[in-house]
Amino acid sequence: MDKELSSIHYDQYLQLQKILDAQKLRSVEFNKPAHDEMLFIIVHQVYELWFKEILHDLGSIMELFSEGKVEEAQIGVAISRLDRIVKIQKILVDQIDIIETMTPLDFLDFRNYLLPASGFQSFQFRQLEVSLGLKRERRISYTQCSYSGVFSDHEQEILNNLEAGDSMFDLVEKWLERTPFLQFETFDFLEEYKKSVQLMLQREEQAIDKADYISDQEKMLRVRMLGETNTYFNSIFNKEMHEEKLKEGSLKLSYKATISALLINLYRDEPLLRQPFMFLQKLIDMDELLTTWRNRHAQMVLRTLGQKIGTGGSSGYDYLKTTADKHRVFYDLHNISTLLIPRSFLPALPMELKEKLDFNFSKDD
Amino acid sequence: MDKELSSIHYDQYLQLQKILDAQKLRSVEFNKPAHDEMLFIIVHQVYELWFKEILHDLGSIMELFSEGKVEEAQIGVAISRLDRIVKIQKILVDQIDIIETMTPLDFLDFRNYLLPASGFQSFQFRQLEVSLGLKRERRISYTQCSYSGVFSDHEQEILNNLEAGDSMFDLVEKWLERTPFLQFETFDFLEEYKKSVQLMLQREEQAIDKADYISDQEKMLRVRMLGETNTYFNSIFNKEMHEEKLKEGSLKLSYKATISALLINLYRDEPLLRQPFMFLQKLIDMDELLTTWRNRHAQMVLRTLGQKIGTGGSSGYDYLKTTADKHRVFYDLHNISTLLIPRSFLPALPMELKEKLDFNFSKDD
Amino acid sequence: MDKELSSIHYDQYLQLQKILDAQKLRSVEFNKPAHDEMLFIIVHQVYELWFKEILHDLGSIMELFSEGKVEEAQIGVAISRLDRIVKIQKILVDQIDIIETMTPLDFLDFRNYLLPASGFQSFQFRQLEVSLGLKRERRISYTQCSYSGVFSDHEQEILNNLEAGDSMFDLVEKWLERTPFLQFETFDFLEEYKKSVQLMLQREEQAIDKADYISDQEKMLRVRMLGETNTYFNSIFNKEMHEEKLKEGSLKLSYKATISALLINLYRDEPLLRQPFMFLQKLIDMDELLTTWRNRHAQMVLRTLGQKIGTGGSSGYDYLKTTADKHRVFYDLHNISTLLIPRSFLPALPMELKEKLDFNFSKDD
């Protein structure tokens, strides 16, 4: 039987007695009240609340993708929730403007009381990084503090379990690897794509050759560009080279998943590939915004502390700036762009495949 | 044969000699140089450039929808282009912050030289409003200037032709009216929906009745809410009432199109309805942002001019504020929300229909 | 003796055990888990945290202004803190984008469990409105619920005390009334300003008269504009008329304060008036953003609920839209723009006054 519906008041529903009673200024405690400490506390609490929401949405997407097969409707849900995460991330970036209303001098009024608390101790942020797929060995360390000094035993256990299981990256990789259509009857996607790439490069070479309207300098530049382009393409045709790069760590996404992502990007105009394409786009949005946030955060720290060492002993700006690029998880998805070719060179799909990829809203008219 | 490819320089490609030579300050011409007139000119030119892009995107969507049948892939394209329009609109709103760096006193330094130029004379903005579906008779007039006094003969002809043809609103309405599935074999959507609504209202009435944990005041409130809710629902079950409201002008969307929009909203989790749902969402986003822009624009005018009459003779703030609500085109799509019922009351679709609405990315695994 | 400094951990400092444990989903409690209820709770908690910060900053400004005399340095502090409030308000507006990722159908999944909780019950928001200067009798009522039904006795007492004391509006008005310089030795600001206005209007009349390059229609328009302009100016020269409007309620700011605000706006280039001018600008920013928030909030409610009645029994969209304009507190400061005249007509200040208004950073070189 259902629980009986009871009335509820706004304050009670939002548990405001807890939320609004959780700002205890250390500067007040030490009898040197600093007005801006309130902002400092509140802005961090807001960040933590948004992290909780992001984890809630990300967790639900991971659940959808952890079952062997992902239904079309579930990709739709995943896109909506990633879109929400992206909108939250935009706010996380924009609200750094609020923190920067606290000037360096104002911060010094209470900074000493915070030692050694540090954003580095945010368990939820670490949880987020690990859930996305940042590996412990890839993480840049910025303090002598051992891992165990930062989180409680219980928290460490949660992180260890997260690392042991499939991350968002792993789930996306597996889903991509399951993509059908790479081989459809006699149509071999990679083979056809390879022919197109060669034709395209050949055409470009000829065009440069006979172009007498451009300077020699520019001709050389174009030839050089073509050469480098060639290199990028060769790498996708060579599974061994790809595996090598995976070992080195310069690539992360498996060979098969990479080819699937390429196929989805190239044929994203086919109805059935539209949602998978949008899903990949949203992952890139999320990744990009995390980088933007890290860059912006680093700047804010530089502005507030200069080259001072952070309250947690971190080296501040330099460390944060480096993570912006290095802690990125879906870098290989950005890189698919390197492998795209113009639609005019796109291999035509066999009619039967094209039909399989189509469906129509009003086909019964 | 293809035209031969030639080199091009950045300046030449962007025609910067035109773009950057189009700022002629009237205050300079009259020997009273006002620093801020440059901003005033440039910000308006930027607006006009964005309007051109919006018209370019909107026009392409209207073309897709003007052919009898809209393919699934085309809805995908329409969504992407609406999304672009929405992102441009956000910038149009945000850049009002830039205009507001020009204080009222700074504006007075050159305002006199501008008479009677006015934003009301923007042909592209008028074109946009007419393309969306704002009818001449619904437009709020704010000046004695006759229509003919504002635009050239050629421009008037374009506007007349636009009004004579199908607007975006018309095209969306026709597309909605073509939606299949309102009647699928023995399944009559409206009939099933009606039963669900009645069941839902009945349950709520009982719940209120037996609830002894709420005050009498609150009980009365809930009963009143239920009554009004009932009224909204009745209106969708009564085609005559709907037609009546169309005549009065309190509604704009046809009965059949309204029911289709309702169906799409209720069953948007079905794969085949996902894109149509997203398309309707983007239309609402666009409509909402146009309203936000009008409100924000009105505020900026109030701040800069107070109650002064605008350079074109418009009454400024009051006029602009009124158009925010009155010139809205897709209001009825917002209103669909009134008719939604919780998923738990949603009539189940017959299995055959559910299958028709499904398709699957990995169905061939 | 000072309390001894102790170490503190991030979680402990931010009291995250409270903050992150305050999301109890009603839908879960009633065994119908709705994913989006988490967002709904968190977004409201974030709003309340920001409201707390706004009240903290606003309160500190009111304290500075409540002592008879406001030092220059204090105006500087007030500007910084208003700037912070404004930056927070921007985020409050922007994060409505996040709420709108929750679709109407998703909201219906748990809306029923929330009755009769409502944003109308936010004590902090009410506190903010009252602190700014919104009077109970001006507040638009949107529910039959009596005032006492909404807040606890203790909360009502706080609101009553706030209303009894000086609001931000009152403090600003008093500060403006204390402005010196309205009468400086033989220089009577209002008298000189009046002469300038008359000269300006006369010149404009002559210009229209002899202009043979403009159409008769436009001539008429310009004459009409001049007439209305005249009316605005007359009102500032007539203390009785002003007092009348205060009684009616169409104006709120006292005659003397209005004239001071006008003087500050006109001579804001004088070093000593720069900060007072910036302070008035920030007040307008804050007022404008509150209006923008109300408009945006109303739109979001329309989109989510359509014309449905809100959980608290409010009529939703229509009510909220109306408050955007009617609950504005510093409207009269916007209106100062109506009274500005071009710098070229500005009465010259006597040399002694100009010197009094000047100071120089490097005067001792």
Place this chain on the structure above:
Amino acid sequence: MDKELSSIHYDQYLQLQKILDAQKLRSVEFNKPAHDEMLFIIVHQVYELWFKEILHDLGSIMELFSEGKVEEAQIGVAISRLDRIVKIQKILVDQIDIIETMTPLDFLDFRNYLLPASGFQSFQFRQLEVSLGLKRERRISYTQCSYSGVFSDHEQEILNNLEAGDSMFDLVEKWLERTPFLQFETFDFLEEYKKSVQLMLQREEQAIDKADYISDQEKMLRVRMLGETNTYFNSIFNKEMHEEKLKEGSLKLSYKATISALLINLYRDEPLLRQPFMFLQKLIDMDELLTTWRNRHAQMVLRTLGQKIGTGGSSGYDYLKTTADKHRVFYDLHNISTLLIPRSFLPALPMELKEKLDFNFSKDD
């Protein structure tokens, strides 16, 4: 005699016939119309229009600062104009969201026609960098193209002249060097500051020493932090070391200017130093936003092109990412934060100096 005032129409005033006729799609010219090329052209034109406005504002500030002495009122104007530049920059960053609606595949539809046009050829952007103070020798080169291949002779001359004259950086440095108060009668700022720093460091050392509530690990961390802090401070007390760093290039701002900037930051609560402080803050805002724009721009390029070489032959992402940090001009102003000390350690100013730094709006009451 004044030129006679004539009527003007909106289109004519904004020269819309030029502005709206400057979008010639290369893809159309080559008979392969690509819808998104319109966006590509328009977004770049909008950037160039904003660059023109930024140069207009920056130029006016540089003019104000190029006269030996800067009046207080002029600092006020400079702050307002920097604030405008900052608001424009925010839009420049945000509108990258619009460009990103163009997918990599859509770009490939017309990319080939653009060779070798490149954003690197934007003369206005180069002008901006040089005006701010980026030196040719510090600029990171990313192409074999010689400088002369990029700009016309006339443009090169303008850039050479700009480099020969005072940049914004030079003007700010000179203005800072003119700051009085570093030595005021018997008060020697640097001497007093040094004593305070020593006292502060000594106190912190003692505190760490006797703290038995912290772990040895944390103690070591704190001692290490103290050591590094000591190093930063020592550098400001040693003119020779500073000159050395200027030679190496790790610092750019002269010794005297650095000390002045420090004084302004420390005593910014004194009325007379408030505006200079705000001016420095706005410079940092501008610098920071340029960095943000560069980072965001780099990301967008990565997303659109992957590791492909740009149309102008630039290596794209890697190059752009590097400039974000290396092309920063006012880095040393950010670094002042390193040298700040808490207000409680601030040397008291002699009464006479304090009075000199004060002025009061209502002092004549």
